[in-house]
Amino acid sequence: MKAYYEARAHEYDDWWLGRGGYVDRDRPGWDQARMELEAWIAGLEPARTLDVACGTGFMTRHLRGEVVGLDQSSSMIDVARRQAPNGTFVQGDALDLPFEDDAFDRLFTSYFYCHLEEDDRRRFLAEGRRVARELVVVASVPGEGDPLERWEERRLRDGSHWQVYKRVFVPDDLAKELGGRVLHANRYFVMVASP
Numbered sequence: 001m002k003a004y005y006e007a008r009a010h011e012y013d014d015w016w017l018g019r020g021g022y023v024d025r026d027r028p029g030w031d032q033a034r035m036e037l038e039a040w041i042a043g044l045e046p047a048r049t050l051d052v053a054c055g056t057g058f059m060t061r062h063l064r065g066e067v068v069g070l071d072q073s074s075s076m077i078d079v080a081r082r083q084a085p086n087g088t089f090v091q092g093d094a095l096d097l098p099f100e101d102d103a104f105d106r107l108f109t110s111y112f113y114c115h116l117e118e119d120d121r122r123r124f125l126a127e128g129r130r131v132a133r134e135l136v137v138v139a140s141v142p143g144e145g146d147p148l149e150r151w152e153e154r155r156l157r158d159g160s161h162w163q164v165y166k167r168v169f170v171p172d173d174l175a176k177e178l179g180g181r182v183l184h185a186n187r188y189f190v191m192v193a194s195p
C-alpha cells in the first residue's frame with residue numbers, strides 16, 4: 001500500500017474529482033455526495049485534530065481547529081502542504097504514531113481504515129485511541145452487488161499495476177465495528193464517530 005500511494009500522489013485527487021482515469025466512471029451524483037461529505041467534515045466541532053493518512057489533504061482542508069496531518073508518503077505530504085494550508089504536516093507511520101498519549105481531541109481518518117487487514121486494523125485502533133479520545137472514520141458504502149471486502153487491481157498513469165486491499169461498509173456495521181455512531185451517510189460515503 002505504501003509504495004502504491006507514493007506513486008499515486010500526483011494523480012490521487014483525480015479519484016475525488018472524477019478527472020483523468022476516472023472521467024468515464026459511472027458515478028451519478030458523485031460530486032454532490034462528495035460536497036455533502038465535505039460539509040459534514042467542515043461542520044465537525046473545531047478541535048485539536050490529527051488527520052491520519054491525510055494523503056493530499058483533500059479532506060484535511062475542511063477540518064477546523066488545530067489540525068495536524070500525518071502520512072507515510074513524502075509526495076502526498078508535499079501536495080497536502082499546498083492544498084491544506086490550515087494544517088501542519090508530519091511524515092510518519094499510522095501504526096506507530098509519533099505523538100504522546102492524548103495529544104489530540106479527535107483522530108480523523110478518511111479512506112485509510114478501509115485498506116487495513118485485521119492485524120493492522122487492531123494496531124491502528126489501539127494507536128488511535130491512545131492519542132485521541134474520539135475517532136472519526138470516513139469510508140465508502142457498497143454499491144449494488146459490491147463485495148464488502150476485496151483485492152482490487154489498480155493501474156496508474158505510468159502503466160504500473162497494483163493490488164490493493166479494500167473494504168466498503170454498510171454504515172451501521174461500521175458504527176458497530178468501531179463502537180460508535182453514524183454521523184453522515186449518503187449514496188457513496190459514510191462517516192462514523194467513536195465513541
Ligand SMILES: C[S@@+](CC[C@H](N)C(=O)[O-])C[C@H]1O[C@@H](n2cnc3c(N)ncnc32)[C@H](O)[C@@H]1O
Nearest residue numbers: 005053054055058071072073076093094110111
Ligand atoms: C486512499 S489514501 C487516503 C488519503 C486521504 N485521507 C483522502 O481521503 O483523500 C490512503 C493514504 O494512506 C497513506 N498510508 C498508507 N499506509 C500508511 C501508514 N502505514 N502510515 C501512514 N500513512 C499511510 C497513503 O500514503 C495514502 O496517502
